[in-house]
Structure formats: structure tokens, C-alpha cells
Amino acid sequence: MTRPLRIGNASGFYGDRRAAVREMLDGGPLDVLTGDYLAELTMLILGRDRSADPSRGYARTFLAQMEECLGLAAERGVRIVVNAGGLNPAGLAGALRDLAARLGLGTAVASVEGDDLLSRAGELGLGTPLTANAYLGAFGIAECLRAGADVVVTGRVTDASLVVGPAIAHFGWGRDDLDPLAGAVVAGHVLECGAQATGGNLSAFDEHPLEQLLHPGFPLAELSADGSCVITKHPGTGGVVDRDTVTAQLLYEIGGPRYAGPDVVARFDTITLTDDGADRVRISGVRGELPPPTTKVCLNSLGGHRNEVTFVLTGDRIEAKARFARAQFEAALTTRPAELVWSTVGVQRPDADTEASASVLLRCTALDPSADVVGRAFSGAAVEMALASYPGFHLTAPPGNGSPFGVYTAAYVPQDAVPHVAVLPDGSRVDIEPPTVMRALEEVPPGQSAPAHPGGQGSTVPGPTRRAPLGAVARARSGDKGGTANIGFWARTDPAAAWLAAVLTPARVRELLPEAADLPVTVHPLPNLRAVNVVIDGLLGRGVAASARFDPQGKAVGEWLRGRTLDIPEELL
Incomplete structure (x- = not known):
């Protein structure tokens, strides 16, 4: 297939705009609609859900969106690819089949699994985490789509794989098509965070009419066979697509110029952006390199329990009041938590015209392995100061119990140690082999990124x-x-x-x-x-x-x- 593939996005995180699926399906033509539901913190949340109920572990809001829109997607001929399966893609796939049957739809549902390494964590040297999920690539998604899937749900794949997989299936790319694969990775990186590519969270927000940014549309990519694409949005939707919005998302949560994934390394220092009309930015020139022999693993572990109290300091002598509150509170703690972190929000404002603007927040956060140490004994100690502390004493919230917190770490395992399985609509299982040719990832030394802009790396501007x-x-x-x-x-x-x-x-x-x-x-x-x-x-x-x-x-x-x-x-x- 040589015609451009129109891929839209309808979710950048678990909790994103629920109506975005319908907006994208109704807003204009699409071939594929994707949704990213999995952040590092989300894996922890889903891990706790699964611990409480083994049948859970997936993004239940996606199922609610499909209750409303699965028939509409079928009517529009739009295929759906999401990572909402989280820790239980098979469970979500089963729930979708049940939903489709109840709605009288013949929707073909497939899933991708193998990323969950929890049962092998010790064997792989990953310790004893609550969750352990490897980042899979895009070829399992492509296998499901080639088998006729209308909906593909995955666990932990790379965010960009939601776009790369449909492109592989559509254009017939193989593992040696490194430049097209890299171009699709870049397109996927732009789309993955939803409205951040269409004016959301934009530094230059004040350069656009306020009304234009109130309800930004979600982005889509017109992806071509060579891996180049145009980033745009449905006509008539809010927001804006320009070089600012695309650059902002390209720079979001990256490291060096080599952007590594299990299928390809995309060179972000080869990306070229050009204007392509109103709300259209073309991305081209992306070079791809061989993928590394390892893939990243997202580990979440329970780190202990935490609690927080916030004191309000008002008027003058803010620093003295803060010293008083800290000393008094710490002296009142019967057991000192393992970590006690103090911070202030705001600065003293002389002659402030409102009480709120005259106030500074003093936060105390406690972390400890024991729930009791940071529970009511901790927050209650602050409440007991109410009539015996600095003038104007009050807190922002009543005392509460501590809550568990998680710790995220990244690990790396050999690609061939991770099973990658496409579960096709007919229930058959296809093993996806890892790349056969790989290369160790190396950083690009500063000064070697190319092409250089006019003036050159390190140039300065003369004058005052x-x-x-x-x-x-x-x-x-x-x-x-x-x-x-x-x-x-x-x-x-x-x-x-x-x-x-x-x-x-x-x-x-x-x-x-x-x-x-x-x-x-x-x-x-x-x-x-x-x-x-x-x-x-x-x-x-x-x-x-x-x-x-x-x-x-x-x-x-x-x-x-x-x-x-x-x-x-x-x-x-």
C-alpha cells in the first residue's frame, strides 16, 4: 500500500478526555485510532488493582469508551490499537469480545502479550517487584492487524509502537526498513501524548487566541511509505498544529539524539520539520539505526508509606514561624519517620492585599516502611499544635492516614529473553521473533549531532x-x-x-x-x-x-x- 495511512490518537494517559474517542471518530476520516493509557505510575496503579482482584489490571475507562463507540468505529471502518490492556491484555480482550457480542457487532479482537515478566523476575535478576513489564515492539501489533483484527489491545509496548505497528501492516515493512520504521517512531512519539501536540501545555500559549486553546482537538499523522508524515488535526477542531507544538512534543521525555526502541533506534538529530499549510507540519529525513540487544523493563515496587501535612504561615516573620513550626512538630513526633522532607511554597509578601497572597505554605512529607509511623500519629501531632503554636496557626487539610507509595526503576534484559506473542482474533498464538541483527547503543557525543544550524554549534552573538x-x-x-x-x-x-x-x-x-x-x-x-x-x-x-x-x-x-x-x-x- 502506498497511500498515506491516517492514524489518530484519542488518549495520552489513563484519565485523559473520555469524549476524545467519539470526537476523533466523528471529526473526519481515519484508518486507525490509537490510545496510550500507560505511564510508569499507571503500571503501579494497575499492579495494585490486580493484587486486589486478579481479573483487573487493565484500563477500565477504555472499556467504557468502547461501550459508546465500538459500533461507531465499525461503521466508520476505523481500526483501534491501544495499550489499555496494561497488566491483563487477555482480560481486556475477553471483555471487549463480550461487549461486541452484547452490542451485536462482529468485531474481531486480538491482543499482544509477553511483556509481563513478574513470574520470572528472580530468574532475570529483577528482584521482587510488584510489576515487571518489558517494552515490546510493534511487530506483534502488525501481525494482529494482518490477521484481520479490528481492535488490538496490548500490555506494555513502547508508546510509539501503537503507530508503528499499523504502519508495518499497511506498508509491509520488514525489520531492515530502518529509516521508515524510525520515521514512524517519531510520528508515534508526537501523537502519544494527545493534545500536547495540538497546543496543550504549550510555552507559547499566550501567542494564540484563548478560545482556540480551550478545547484542543487530538492529533493525527498522515504517514507515508517512506516513514515521513504530516502532523495535523481534524478540520474545525480547537487547538493548533505548528512547528512549536510539534517541537515541544518531540522534546518531551527524551534523552540524547538516539531514541532507542526494540525495533529501531530513531535519530532525533536527523528530523526535519517544514510547514505544510494551516495546522500541518511535515516531518521528514528521519534516519534509523539497528536496535539494541536489550529492551527496557518497567519495574514498580512498594516503597513504603507516606503522609503529608501543610502548615499555613501568614503575614510577617515567615521564616521565624517556619522555624517554630518545624521544631515544635518534630519534637512532638514519638517516632521519627525514615524520611522527613520540608519545603515551602510561596514567599513573604509585605503589605499583601489579600490573606491568601500574604500566606506561605510549609509542607512536611514523611516516608517510612511502616504505615503506623506515618499514619494518624504523624498527622495528629500537627493537629495537636493548633492552640499552642505560632500565631495564625492552621492547616490546609484535616489529619489523614498514610498511603502506600511505589518506586519506579528501569532495568534492561536481552530481547531474546522476552516472549512476544500475538493472540489473533481466532485465538491462535503467533510468536514474534526478536530482531536478528542488533547493535549496542552508544551515546552521540555533544557536538556530533547533525545537521548543524547556520552559525554552527557553540556560536555566540556579538554586541551588548x-x-x-x-x-x-x-x-x-x-x-x-x-x-x-x-x-x-x-x-x-x-x-x-x-x-x-x-x-x-x-x-x-x-x-x-x-x-x-x-x-x-x-x-x-x-x-x-x-x-x-x-x-x-x-x-x-x-x-x-x-x-x-x-x-x-x-x-x-x-x-x-x-x-x-x-x-x-x-x-x-
Whole structure:
């Protein structure tokens, strides 16, 4: 098949807009509709669900969406590929078959499994986690579609595989079609987070009419046989697709220029973006390399229990009140938790015109293996201070019990140690063999990313400078991978991009972000995108579920850094 394949997305996470499936099916022509339901934290949530009830472990909201839209998808001739199977793709596939029968539909349902390594965790050196799921590639999805599946549900596949699999089935690619596979990976990476590619969470949101961004449409890719694509959205839907929105999503939650997956390594330093009309951006030129011999495994373990109390400090003498509250509260604790983390939100504002703006929040987060240590004894100690503490004492919430928290870690196992099974609509099972030719993954050394933008890596702009926020010349998008944060910065012009690459060294990043002073910082230039990607290991501690940080997933680190000031060439301003 040579005609473009129209692939849309209707979910970026478990809890995304429920109406998006219907919106995408009604909004215009599609060949395939995908949905990404699995974040690292979601696997922990589903693991706890499965522990309580072995028949669970999948995204139940997807089943509710299909109750409403399965018939519509059949009427429109749209095939559906989702990872909503989570820890129990067979269970979700069975529930979908039951639903289709009840609705009088002849929907052919297939599934992909093999990613769940929990029963072999000890054998593979993965310890004793609550969940252990390898990231599978796209060829199992393609096998299901070639066998006539209308709906394919998977467990833990790479997010981009939801797009790559349909492309393999449609265009007939093999494992040696590295450049087309890599192009589809890039398209999948843009689509996977839904409305983040159509104006959601955009640094430049204030450059667009407010009404345009209130209800952004979800993205779709018109994918061609060579792996190039056009990112767009259904006509008449909200939001915007331009080079800003596509670049922002390309930089989201990545590391270096080599973006590794089990089928191919996509070189993000070869991506070319060009305008292709209103709400249309073409992606081309993506080069692919051999996949690595290992695949990533998402491990979630129970880390203990946590609780939190938040004191409100109002008016003047904020620092003195904070010292008083900390000392009094810690003295009242009969057992000190294993970890006690204090942080403040806000700063003292003299002569504030509202009580809220005159207040600062003092947070105390406790983590401990014991539920009792961080339970009512912990939060109750704060309540007992109510009539015996600093002036104006009050809390933001009543006392509560502690709750379990999880710890995410990544591991790697040989690809040939992971079963990859396509369960076809007729129930037959097909083993998907791993790649036969692989190559160890190597980092691209800074300065070797190509092609370079005019002015060259490390160029500077002569002339006078002025103190200004970094955001005056840079847009940003940040995110998380476990305890690691990444911040992608990009510029609108080549001179500004060259200046960014020269100025944002690891030392300068640590200066702008004091939390990273003692942490490993790597800066990856991506001159083809007029961008640099900053990776900070350990900024988010042990990951979102265990983090006591105010922004545990690092979603706003980029906006914080855009507000930091430094000397910027006036020519760029």
C-alpha cells in the first residue's frame, strides 16, 4: 500500500478526555485510532488493582469508551490499537469480545502479550517487584492487524509502537526498513501524548487566541511509505498544529539524539520539520539505526508509606514561624519517620492585599516502611499544635492516614529473553521473533549531532547584552522518566538556537537550577530542531510516586527555568 495511512490518537494517559474517542471518530476520516493509557505510575496503579482482584489490571475507562463507540468505529471502518490492556491484555480482550457480542457487532479482537515478566523476575535478576513489564515492539501489533483484527489491545509496548505497528501492516515493512520504521517512531512519539501536540501545555500559549486553546482537538499523522508524515488535526477542531507544538512534543521525555526502541533506534538529530499549510507540519529525513540487544523493563515496587501535612504561615516573620513550626512538630513526633522532607511554597509578601497572597505554605512529607509511623500519629501531632503554636496557626487539610507509595526503576534484559506473542482474533498464538541483527547503543557525543544550524554549534552573538528571562528567547517543555527530569529548550531563529547551544552548558544549568547543583547534568544539542535537551538525573528522586518534591513529575521545571534571568544579547531580544 502506498497511500498515506491516517492514524489518530484519542488518549495520552489513563484519565485523559473520555469524549476524545467519539470526537476523533466523528471529526473526519481515519484508518486507525490509537490510545496510550500507560505511564510508569499507571503500571503501579494497575499492579495494585490486580493484587486486589486478579481479573483487573487493565484500563477500565477504555472499556467504557468502547461501550459508546465500538459500533461507531465499525461503521466508520476505523481500526483501534491501544495499550489499555496494561497488566491483563487477555482480560481486556475477553471483555471487549463480550461487549461486541452484547452490542451485536462482529468485531474481531486480538491482543499482544509477553511483556509481563513478574513470574520470572528472580530468574532475570529483577528482584521482587510488584510489576515487571518489558517494552515490546510493534511487530506483534502488525501481525494482529494482518490477521484481520479490528481492535488490538496490548500490555506494555513502547508508546510509539501503537503507530508503528499499523504502519508495518499497511506498508509491509520488514525489520531492515530502518529509516521508515524510525520515521514512524517519531510520528508515534508526537501523537502519544494527545493534545500536547495540538497546543496543550504549550510555552507559547499566550501567542494564540484563548478560545482556540480551550478545547484542543487530538492529533493525527498522515504517514507515508517512506516513514515521513504530516502532523495535523481534524478540520474545525480547537487547538493548533505548528512547528512549536510539534517541537515541544518531540522534546518531551527524551534523552540524547538516539531514541532507542526494540525495533529501531530513531535519530532525533536527523528530523526535519517544514510547514505544510494551516495546522500541518511535515516531518521528514528521519534516519534509523539497528536496535539494541536489550529492551527496557518497567519495574514498580512498594516503597513504603507516606503522609503529608501543610502548615499555613501568614503575614510577617515567615521564616521565624517556619522555624517554630518545624521544631515544635518534630519534637512532638514519638517516632521519627525514615524520611522527613520540608519545603515551602510561596514567599513573604509585605503589605499583601489579600490573606491568601500574604500566606506561605510549609509542607512536611514523611516516608517510612511502616504505615503506623506515618499514619494518624504523624498527622495528629500537627493537629495537636493548633492552640499552642505560632500565631495564625492552621492547616490546609484535616489529619489523614498514610498511603502506600511505589518506586519506579528501569532495568534492561536481552530481547531474546522476552516472549512476544500475538493472540489473533481466532485465538491462535503467533510468536514474534526478536530482531536478528542488533547493535549496542552508544551515546552521540555533544557536538556530533547533525545537521548543524547556520552559525554552527557553540556560536555566540556579538554586541551588548541585557539581563532578561531565558523565556525571552527560548520555549520549553519538561517531563520525567522515573527520577530523571528532561527539559527541552528550543528557539524560533537560528542565531538564538546557536546561542542557546553555547550558553546552556551543564554548569550554567546548575547555576539556573540550584536543585541540580550536585546532580549529573547532560546537555544534548539538537540543531536540526533549533533545540537543546537538558537531562538531570536524580532531580525527581525515586520517581513520581515516591517524590516529596512540589512538582514530582517535573512538568513545570521548564517554565521555571524560562523565568530565570541571564545576560542575553540585545540582538536576540
